[in-house]
Amino acid sequence: MKQIKYIFCTGALFISLFAVNRLSGQTNAVVNTPASLEVIKAKSLWINSSNGAGLVLDKISDFTELYAGYSFNSGDYKLNRTGKDENILGVSAEGGKNLENAFAWGKFSFKNISQNGTLYNTQTVDFDRVMPYVVADPNLSDWKNQEYKLEMAVSSKPLWDRLLVGIKGEYVNKVGAKQMDPRSEVYYYHIRLQPGAVYTWGNNSLGANVLYENLNQRSKTTNSDTQVNQDVYVLKGLGYSYDAVVGGLQSLGMFIYKGNKLGGAMQYQHNFPFMTLFAEGRYHFRVEDVISTPTKPKKQGSVRENSYAADLSLLFGKSDLARVDISYLNQSTSGIEYVQVLDNSYNVQKWIVVFSSVRSTFDVQELNARFSFFKDAKRDYKWKAGADIKYRNNDDLYIMPESVEKVENLFYGVYASYNLPISGRWSVLAGADIQLKSNLNGRYEYNGPEPETDLINACMIPDFEFMKSEYTKIGARVNVVAKLAKSAVSITGRIDYYKPSEGSNDRIDAQIGLGFTF
Amino acid sequence: MKKRIINIYIGMAALLMLPACQQFEKASDAPDVKALTAVISANLNLGTDPAPEQLSVKLINYNENYEINTTMDPSGTLSVGNIIPGIYTITMSSEETHGQYTYYYSGSAVNVSIVADNKPISVDISAAKSGALLLKEIFYCGSKTSTGGSYFRDQFYEIYNNSENVQDVKGMCIALLNPSTATANLPTYSIENADKYVYALQIWQIPTNKSYPVNPGESVIIAQMADNHQKSTLNPASPVNLLSAEFETLVNTTSIILDNPAINMTMAFWPSPTPQWLTTVFGGAFVIFIPNEAINPANYINPVGSTSTKVYKIPIADVIDAVELVGNANQVQLKRVPSVLDAGATTVGGTYLGVSVARKIKTTLNDGRVIYYDSNNSSNDFEVMNPPVIRRNGAKAPAWNTWK
Numbered sequence: 001m002k003q004i005k006y007i008f009c010t011g012a013l014f015i016s017l018f019a020v021n022r023l024s025g026q027t028n029a030v031v032n033t034p035a036s037l038e039v040i041k042a043k044s045l046w047i048n049s050s051n052g053a054g055l056v057l058d059k060i061s062d063f064t065e066l067y068a069g070y071s072f073n074s075g076d077y078k079l080n081r082t083g084k085d086e087n088i089l090g091v092s093a094e095g096g097k098n099l100e101n102a103f104a105w106g107k108f109s110f111k112n113i114s115q116n117g118t119l120y121n122t123q124t125v126d127f128d129r130v131m132p133y134v135v136a137d138p139n140l141s142d143w144k145n146q147e148y149k150l151e152m153a154v155s156s157k158p159l160w161d162r163l164l165v166g167i168k169g170e171y172v173n174k175v176g177a178k179q180m181d182p183r184s185e186v187y188y189y190h191i192r193l194q195p196g197a198v199y200t201w202g203n204n205s206l207g208a209n210v211l212y213e214n215l216n217q218r219s220k221t222t223n224s225d226t227q228v229n230q231d232v233y234v235l236k237g238l239g240y241s242y243d244a245v246v247g248g249l250q251s252l253g254m255f256i257y258k259g260n261k262l263g264g265a266m267q268y269q270h271n272f273p274f275m276t277l278f279a280e281g282r283y284h285f286r287v288e289d290v291i292s293t294p295t296k297p298k299k300q301g302s303v304r305e306n307s308y309a310a311d312l313s314l315l316f317g318k319s320d321l322a323r324v325d326i327s328y329l330n331q332s333t334s335g336i337e338y339v340q341v342l343d344n345s346y347n348v349q350k351w352i353v354v355f356s357s358v359r360s361t362f363d364v365q366e367l368n369a370r371f372s373f374f375k376d377a378k379r380d381y382k383w384k385a386g387a388d389i390k391y392r393n394n395d396d397l398y399i400m401p402e403s404v405e406k407v408e409n410l411f412y413g414v415y416a417s418y419n420l421p422i423s424g425r426w427s428v429l430a431g432a433d434i435q436l437k438s439n440l441n442g443r444y445e446y447n448g449p450e451p452e453t454d455l456i457n458a459c460m461i462p463d464f465e466f467m468k469s470e471y472t473k474i475g476a477r478v479n480v481v482a483k484l485a486k487s488a489v490s491i492t493g494r495i496d497y498y499k500p501s502e503g504s505n506d507r508i509d510a511q512i513g514l515g516f517t518f
Numbered sequence: 519m520k521k522r523i524i525n526i527y528i529g530m531a532a533l534l535m536l537p538a539c540q541q542f543e544k545a546s547d548a549p550d551v552k553a554l555t556a557v558i559s560a561n562l563n564l565g566t567d568p569a570p571e572q573l574s575v576k577l578i579n580y581n582e583n584y585e586i587n588t589t590m591d592p593s594g595t596l597s598v599g600n601i602i603p604g605i606y607t608i609t610m611s612s613e614e615t616h617g618q619y620t621y622y623y624s625g626s627a628v629n630v631s632i633v634a635d636n637k638p639i640s641v642d643i644s645a646a647k648s649g650a651l652l653l654k655e656i657f658y659c660g661s662k663t664s665t666g667g668s669y670f671r672d673q674f675y676e677i678y679n680n681s682e683n684v685q686d687v688k689g690m691c692i693a694l695l696n697p698s699t700a701t702a703n704l705p706t707y708s709i710e711n712a713d714k715y716v717y718a719l720q721i722w723q724i725p726t727n728k729s730y731p732v733n734p735g736e737s738v739i740i741a742q743m744a745d746n747h748q749k750s751t752l753n754p755a756s757p758v759n760l761l762s763a764e765f766e767t768l769v770n771t772t773s774i775i776l777d778n779p780a781i782n783m784t785m786a787f788w789p790s791p792t793p794q795w796l797t798t799v800f801g802g803a804f805v806i807f808i809p810n811e812a813i814n815p816a817n818y819i820n821p822v823g824s825t826s827t828k829v830y831k832i833p834i835a836d837v838i839d840a841v842e843l844v845g846n847a848n849q850v851q852l853k854r855v856p857s858v859l860d861a862g863a864t865t866v867g868g869t870y871l872g873v874s875v876a877r878k879i880k881t882t883l884n885d886g887r888v889i890y891y892d893s894n895n896s897s898n899d900f901e902v903m904n905p906p907v908i909r910r911n912g913a914k915a916p917a918w919n920t921w922k
Binding site for chain 2: 212214227228229231242243244245248250258260261262285287289302304334336337339340341342344354355356357358359399400401449450
């Protein structure tokens, strides 16, 4: 808990530096608003890349944003592991600051998440990565989670008028507590560092960076009612599992996840007279080992991941700004399982790995295209509109005995926002969007030894049906903005409604918040 | 200055990546899984007994819940394909009639790692005429009370005469083996021929003062507490009434524990007794045996590295029957009972479930007498029964049990 306080205080202090500096230095500056921040980011090509060294090339003006919000998700249209109701209290702060010819950017966010009515998740708080070796139980439960995220990027001033060096970093900390037996305390963190450099000549910039990430998760599961042991499934992917018990002498031990990721990326930018082109290619290799019972470690599995990604961005115009983003991802994750024997020799007593092999694969291909247009985007925009389309193919395989899960979806939608001035200092930024999801292919065939368990019938099959289901999402958002002397304050409201094409389930995702921009 | 900054920068990046290298190397070596083949042969240790004509072969990977069944000619070799790399228990069995006797052929190889193609595996096969006394049903996991509490006094062990002949259980012992629960911390013993013994934590013995004959088809019940557990002062939700049990393991009477009609067994070995003989509800390992000499509790030994645990060594040759009970199927790899006595294990899969494990019926004779499986592999021979029942399938109580 003390560690969490440190993280929070560090983040708040880190961001407040941007805000204080901005205010103190801001004499005749124009006040930023939520719309102007959107424009700043739309004009920036390096800020979302892997290479922090290129930030200077974006020529971003100073900005700071503070935001506090409350969001509420509710409905039965969800994965088992998602809460039927979720309440999220979030605080975030983001800032960018020019330091003579250098640039620094930072962001801190905190979320306090209450989930009600989750199923088949015993000890996982991070679902962003592919990890098949997790524990699941059939008991309906609540979760109390907290997430902290610190991000930073720094770009140097030009060296020899040609070279920029910089670094990008990220620290994420998640803690979670499951509220019903078998109940878990989970501690997760990852830290990512991406040092990079950019060489510029003429209208060209060529960048390269490396990536290193370290990940750790500890999950300990116990029972409050020690009189009743709880059955759990230790999953291996696609519904394969073995049974274990929480409670008593044979209780499931602590699970520890340790991972490392290495990678790199290259970037290229060319400034045409009418357009700026930015392209990035990325690669990473990740390995994560899962062990149980650290006092007598037994390997539960490992994952080995190769990921290739490429992004292309085109930026047209200045006053009327148009941006095209195309991205491609090809990620292949292998699930490695181990054959282990117990060496019972006195003074040894440990599990020995006698064989390891890839037993499962989890492949993802994703192609994403997005077009955005900002009208009169010198600072705030008058209106914006856009469209996006995303193809995603999940192709999972358990090799022996063979089982498959394949889900191929297409997401597409349009959106628009209008920035309406009300009076001298007041304005309203209102937007709406509609997105549709179409399923192109979906197949789940489980050929394992236990096809009639709850895990298959109540978890795997309903989750597969959810993933391949088609839906329509309608969203609306409004920002009421008041410009003050040196800042702007905004009250934000957002609502998204998901309605699948089959069944009576639905889900609402709503948010209100208060933001300050400088 | 600028060069120094760049050198520091490159050095820092390289330093960051070093910790990952070893982990990456190990993961990169893992190949895609592929099906393996094993070459299995039978090593017949039959003495003067006739050879079997055919053997049933079963390969079980408990971790994967994966099983392959086939048959083989005992004089040749068998190539078994489609094997998932892993740890297997291989059992061979057959039942054949030669002359006037029924012979049970069995053998097993336990915890065999099959991780390379065409691995040769030899299984020793021995023959036995049908087993006489066997552990027929064990209720070990306890039951729940109506208020959700845990009740463990209703444990029982049923021993059945599966043979054609009268068996005398005078002086017969039941022992709980060390360790009491299946665990990765299996003890070792620094004695000569340590593998020729099993090691008991506790031994209870049927009195040696008189004969206790058990006819074919009869069984005797050993109860932790031979009372009616369904009475209001105990646990009305208990599945059993054990008042008719032949024997009980009475330590001391208390307000709850009475001296019931059952014959009190002798506490032959139990260095640190508790108020009742509660064996682990997670599943212990049990043997029944008739000692070839009087049990002297002073002749205990200690496992290597432990002075607090005292065990009594029982020659495997004295063991009549053995059953390995574990918490769940994945714990078979943690076996305590040598495979020569029990090649597998059985489980109810939980605690306080109010269910038992009982032997499967092999055949029912014309006179109604039931013959149970006894292949020395509890994984095959037992099934989970709900509720536990003493003397199920028409087993009779011995005539000397006048309180039945």
